[in-house]
Amino acid sequence: MMVFRVNPFIPRLFQVSRLTARRFQSTLDASLVQLKELHPSLLQKAESYCDELDKLKKDMFDGNAFDVEQQKKYARFSTIADAFHEYKSQLDDYKGLNEMIKSDPALKDEASQELEQLIPLLNRSSSVLLDKLLPPHEFADKPCIIELRPGVGGIEAMIFAQDLLNMYIGYATSKKWKHEIISRNENESGSGIVDAILSINEPGAYDRMRLEVGVHRVQRVPATETKGRTHTSTAAVVVLPQLGNGSEREAEAYERTFKPDEIRIDVMRARGKGGQHVNTTDSAVRLTHFPSGIVISMQDERSQHKNKAKAFAILKSKLAEIERLEKEEKERSARKEQVSTTDRSDKIRTYNYPQNRITDHRCGLTLYALNEVITGERLDEVMDVVKAHDTDERSQRLLNEQPN
Amino acid sequence: MPRISTKTIHEAYKINPFLPLLLPECRTISQAKLELKWINQEFAKTAPDHYTLQKNIKKACIQRFHHIPLQYILKSQPFGSLNIKCQPCVLIPRWETEEWVMDLIQSIKNGKQSLESKNQISIVDLCTGSGCIALLLKRELSKILNSNLNVKAVDCSDSAIDLVNRNKLESSEDPIDIEVLKFDILQSNNIDSILSNQKIDILTCNPPYIPKSDFQRDVTKSVKLFEPKLALIGDKEFYSNLLEKWIPHINSFVYEVGNIDQVKFVKDYISNDNTLNKIWTVGSKYDSNKQCRVVYGYVNSPNSSSYDISKIFSNFGTVIHPSK
Numbered sequence: 001m002m003v004f005r006v007n008p009f010i011p012r013l014f015q016v017s018r019l020t021a022r023r024f025q026s027t028l029d030a031s032l033v034q035l036k037e038l039h040p041s042l043l044q045k046a047e048s049y050c051d052e053l054d055k056l057k058k059d060m061f062d063g064n065a066f067d068v069e070q071q072k073k074y075a076r077f078s079t080i081a082d083a084f085h086e087y088k089s090q091l092d093d094y095k096g097l098n099e100m101i102k103s104d105p106a107l108k109d110e111a112s113q114e115l116e117q118l119i120p121l122l123n124r125s126s127s128v129l130l131d132k133l134l135p136p137h138e139f140a141d142k143p144c145i146i147e148l149r150p151g152v153g154g155i156e157a158m159i160f161a162q163d164l165l166n167m168y169i170g171y172a173t174s175k176k177w178k179h180e181i182i183s184r185n186e187n188e189s190g191s192g193i194v195d196a197i198l199s200i201n202e203p204g205a206y207d208r209m210r211l212e213v214g215v216h217r218v219q220r221v222p223a224t225e226t227k228g229r230t231h232t233s234t235a236a237v238v239v240l241p242q243l244g245n246g247s248e249r250e251a252e253a254y255e256r257t258f259k260p261d262e263i264r265i266d267v268m269r270a271r272g273k274g275g276q277h278v279n280t281t282d283s284a285v286r287l288t289h290f291p292s293g294i295v296i297s298m299q300d301e302r303s304q305h306k307n308k309a310k311a312f313a314i315l316k317s318k319l320a321e322i323e324r325l326e327k328e329e330k331e332r333s334a335r336k337e338q339v340s341t342t343d344r345s346d347k348i349r350t351y352n353y354p355q356n357r358i359t360d361h362r363c364g365l366t367l368y369a370l371n372e373v374i375t376g377e378r379l380d381e382v383m384d385v386v387k388a389h390d391t392d393e394r395s396q397r398l399l400n401e402q403p404n
Numbered sequence: 405m406p407r408i409s410t411k412t413i414h415e416a417y418k419i420n421p422f423l424p425l426l427l428p429e430c431r432t433i434s435q436a437k438l439e440l441k442w443i444n445q446e447f448a449k450t451a452p453d454h455y456t457l458q459k460n461i462k463k464a465c466i467q468r469f470h471h472i473p474l475q476y477i478l479k480s481q482p483f484g485s486l487n488i489k490c491q492p493c494v495l496i497p498r499w500e501t502e503e504w505v506m507d508l509i510q511s512i513k514n515g516k517q518s519l520e521s522k523n524q525i526s527i528v529d530l531c532t533g534s535g536c537i538a539l540l541l542k543r544e545l546s547k548i549l550n551s552n553l554n555v556k557a558v559d560c561s562d563s564a565i566d567l568v569n570r571n572k573l574e575s576s577e578d579p580i581d582i583e584v585l586k587f588d589i590l591q592s593n594n595i596d597s598i599l600s601n602q603k604i605d606i607l608t609c610n611p612p613y614i615p616k617s618d619f620q621r622d623v624t625k626s627v628k629l630f631e632p633k634l635a636l637i638g639d640k641e642f643y644s645n646l647l648e649k650w651i652p653h654i655n656s657f658v659y660e661v662g663n664i665d666q667v668k669f670v671k672d673y674i675s676n677d678n679t680l681n682k683i684w685t686v687g688s689k690y691d692s693n694k695q696c697r698v699v700y701g702y703v704n705s706p707n708s709s710s711y712d713i714s715k716i717f718s719n720f721g722t723v724i725h726p727s728k
Contacts, residue, residue, distance in 0.1 A: 266692070274697075276612070277623050279496055279631065280499070281474045304503075305482065305484055
């Protein structure tokens with residue numbers, strides 16, 4: 001036999017005295033301040049996307065054929081619509097609860113409790129919606145190449161560049177992303193690197209890593225220091241999109257897109273008669289691209305052929321990135337705005353060992369967990385905040401573009 | 405060659421105790437480090453544990469110190485998209501050869517329409533050694549050409565024949581189908597078994613081309629001590645063999661050379677012969693080390709047939725004797 005059980009305590013909750021209710025007022029106001037509401041023009045935009053989605057759906061019902069472009073649009077709009085509906089329903093809940101508090105003071109206690117739970121959810125869904133509303137990055141779905149170079153600080157900077165390389169390898173490993181070191185030149189003394197190129201072969205890795213671009217700064221007592229003074233050194237990180245799959249066949253096809261006077265390929269050996277007379281194992285290749293002045297040296301593989309393919313893959317990424325930056329620069333100057341976006345020359349993050357502190361200068365985040373971040377374990381936390389900051393900035397730009 | 409300074413040896417020792425052993429062959433620390441990395445990578449694939457791995461690496465470094473070629477120690481050499489197996493008594497493929505073979509493949513790709521009108525293309529590689537030229541041509545060209553491709557590899561040495569047969573199966577993921585023939589082209593007059601009643605479209609060869617008088621002076625120690633003299637010492641005999649025996653049966657040839665004299669020899673022979681100089685065009689090609697590396701020639705097609713071998717050599721090198 002089923003027993004229908006009624007919680008006997010529920011009615012009591014409605015009997016909160018006026019006095020207690022008034023005491024909750026202040027907490028409620030504090031949480032109200034925390035709410036991040038989206039700009040009305042953004043919501044308007046979301047609504048227009050929903051309308052377009054409806055139109056597309058109608059088209060589909062009418063039996064019109066979809067081409068690839070439309071399918072892409074449909075996929076994008078429907079994710080926006082989902083996020084928008086979730087946001088709207090939560091916002092309605094929020095408004096309803098506020099109404100309830102105003103109209104029925106007896107319910108204030110419980111309603112405010114519910115509000116407290118609702119606000120973080122609402123904030124999250126609003127940021128999801130915001131992220132979806134922004135136009136996606138050109139190379140967002142691409143794998144990436146990370147290039148590391150020591151900056152000022154001599155051997156200590158080389159050791160720091162090595163630490164950063166280990167951090168990104170650790171990060172990729174923790175994410176179970178396939179990665180490999182394409183090239184790595186060690187310092188003559190064996191500690192630290194002169195340069196290194198790490199490729200992460202995960203679609204979408206570029207979107208995650210692209211905000212790592214810039215100068216990273218370290219403050220610590222180097223292993224090479226004898227008097228115990230703290231030094232400041234830097235290392236530069238460049239993140240490039242990986243285009244194509246880097247196979248030798250593709251590199252050959254790519255090579256043929258250049259005019260003969262645009263590129264030069266040097267093999268670095270010029271002694272003796274060559275051929276059967278010598279048996280060299282030196283397979284280094286140097287690729288020069290004259291229009292851009294890019295020079296790429298590659299020597300890691302035993303096969304000259306593979307070295308050449310790798311060099312061309314990197315050249316391709318570099319040229320694509322240059323093109324993208326030029327385009328961005330043009331758009332920015334067209335808008336005539338001075339936005340403090342990430343510039344390659346800016347120092348973006350400080351790793352302070354004595355204080356076990358990591359500070360990101362773009363979003364002002366400070367975390368006292370350097371040891372966990374530098375292994376790559378908690379790098380995600382830093383990246384999340386930077387990403388949110390970037391999304392905010394981009395949405396700000398989007399709003400400036402379309403003043404209502 | 406300059407002596408390696410004590411300072412360099414000390415520096416190398418500080419990085420890795422095995423590194424000084426590699427210095428005599430590598431000359432610089434950075435190259436020695438690369439070689440050590442390659443040795444490490446190669447042995448790590450097969451070593452059962454760390455102890456054996458270290459023991460093998462040490463052994464390899466000592467062998468290298470005694471000038472044994474790295475390719476004989478690691479038992480392979482990358483050649484284009486292939487990984488050619490290497491063993492003593494057979495010449496190790498050189499990067500210069502790889503370069504011109506890749507260029508030849510590219511040239512054939514560009515002029516493939518003129519070849520495809522023939523449904524059976526025949527390529528013969530003489531003095532094939534490890535088989536690298538024949539195997540790479542077969543593998544790459546069968547992806548490009550629609551015609552039937554028949555590749556033959558010829559050598560006079562038993563160990564070379566053994567190695568080609570191994571490389572047919574092991575140099576890439578799938579076995580490569582070429583015909584392997586043991587044949588001494590200098591001794592025997594009967595070359596019909598290679599021809600099989602058909603004109604050869606492309607004849608390639610990397611003959612021994614180091615004159616005996618230059619051997620002591622010009623050849624590096626590692627090559628002198630460990631690579632087969634059969635594959636190294638020779639002067640003009642293979643080029644005159646080409647001009648006397650093969651030229652009536654072929655449409656084009658690509659021969660590797662060691663010096664400009666050998667190119668001149670081929671060019672002069674053809675331009676002084678009243679019948680040959682009318683139909684043959686001869687050219688030469690330099691490698692990226694600015695050394696004269698290849699002599700090639702082709703017949704101009706007599707009539708306006710769709711088959712035209714000259715198309716595939718249009719960008720291959722520089723013509724030194726145009727046909728009259």
